[in-house]
Amino acid sequence: MSSAATSTILVLNGPNLNMLGTREPEIYGTQTLDEVGILVAGHAKSLGLTSDFRQSNHEGELVTWIQQALGTASGIIINAGAYTHTSIALHDAFKSVNLPMIEVHLSNVYQREDFRHKSYLSLVASGVICGFGINSYLLAVDAMAKLLNPET
Ligand code: DHK
Numbered sequence: 459m460s461s462a463a464t465s466t467i468l469v470l471n472g473p474n475l476n477m478l479g480t481r482e483p484e485i486y487g488t489q490t491l492d493e494v495g496i497l498v499a500g501h502a503k504s505l506g507l508t509s510d511f512r513q514s515n516h517e518g519e520l521v522t523w524i525q526q527a528l529g530t531a532s533g534i535i536i537n538a539g540a541y542t543h544t545s546i547a548l549h550d551a552f553k554s555v556n557l558p559m560i561e562v563h564l565s566n567v568y569q570r571e572d573f574r575h576k577s578y579l580s581l582v583a584s585g586v587i588c589g590f591g592i593n594s595y596l597l598a599v600d601a602m603a604k605l606l607n608p609e610t
Contacts, residue, residue, distance in 0.1 A: 465506065467602050468531040469498055469595070470520055471513035472539035478564075486564050487591050494592050501596050505603040505610075517541055517548065524551040532606050533558040535598045542567075542577050549578040558605045560598045563588035 471491060474481060479490035495511035502509040510531065514520050520541065527534055534557055541548055542561065552559050559582065566589030567574040580586050585601060587594045603610065 466508045466510055466531045467502060467599065468523065468527045468534045469495075469509050469511045470523060470534060470536040470538070471511075472517075472520060472537060472541045473515040474539050475537060476513050476515065489592055494595055497592060498595050498599060501599050502603075505599065507599070507603060507606075509599070517545055521547050521551045524548070524555055527557060528555045531557065533560070533602045535560045535562060535595065535602060536579065537562045537564070537595075538579060542579055543573055545578055549582055552579065552582040558584045558602065560584055560601055560605075561586045561588075562594045562598045564591050564594055565589060 475491055478486055478494065479488055491513055495509075498511055499509050512523060514523070520538065524534065534552075536548075536559065538545065538548055538561070542563070559579070561577065561579045561583040563586075567577075568588070577586070584605060587597050587601065590597060
């Protein structure tokens, strides 16, 4: 495994997360996805990790990025947006690469509609963090750092 593969966390964002900042701010907050990416990068760096932060509205592109993580990333943090609740393809992609994966959500999905209570990703996740707004991402970086380096 290369040194890059030991220190890079791929952080994936699914559909509609590019609208953060203006999208239902009472649920998702007022910070933009770019701002979240900057906070994640800074937090990862403080823990000796690098983040590769991406967003796509397309399920297949997310699948491709998960596949490409094999050999280039040590772990994956994902907010798959609505694909969380629908995507067997993302579920299968995570099973294929078998990297540590943490599922995040800004909102507490269990306080919301029933259709948000089902996740195809939780079955293959190391853990799930939801309900803490953008801190969900930072908590996931903390958790991933511990997963990758239990001694620290
Ligand atoms: C984001 C979405 O876009 C929704 O489809 C999920 C998640 C919840 C979030 O809270 O970050 O249901």
